[in-house]
């Protein structure tokens with residue numbers, strides 16, 4: 698059973714991508730996971746230390762560069778399993794090529810240990826994270842639901858949606874994911890996107906221009 702009273706969330710976002718990295722932890726057991734390790738990794742790992750947390754997994758909502766570029770750094774410090782949906786494996790393996798397009802240089806990310814799949818449940822201390830497969834922004838994008846919180850990667854943002862012009866992206870698939878997987882989670886759910894501020898499903902359902910102008 699998910700006891701979300703035990704949920705603790707640390708978030709940070711830094712240049713150049715200003716992508717939100719998250720540490721979710723169980724305040725009773727102090728176990729935690731790192732969602733989407735990017736350039737903020739040094740700061741969030743410091744939070745892990747200061748709060749005496751024990752990382753038990755690295756979970757990626759998808760494999761764009763901004764969300765995986767510091768998986769290697771986190772894995773070096775915490776030798777814990779890496780989770781990714783298999784449909785994003787090709788993107789994951791192409792990290793050095795993705796980096797080149799930005800004039801950056803990252804070594805290949807360390808191997809994925811476990812596939813994420815629709816309906817899967819991940820236990821973190823007393824918390825249970827439910828995996829929702831929500832492709833469209835990328836072929837293997839997932840959202841992670843824990844109690845009233847949803848970590849939605851680049852599927853949906855406050856007032857916007859993920860871009861679909863990158864390799865493997867599909868506008869139709871993304872809209873289907875949003876309408877059939879995300880919105881049904883319920884208006885009261887708090888969305889924690891990969892970029893920008895948190896919002897709620899209800900707020901987006903009523904005001905997000907990409908949702909209000911679509912059937």
Ligand SMILES: [Zn+2]
Pocket residue numbers: 759761834851
């Ligand atoms: Zn992305």
Ligand SMILES: [Zn+2]
Pocket residue numbers: 716761763764851891892
């Ligand atoms: Zn992103």
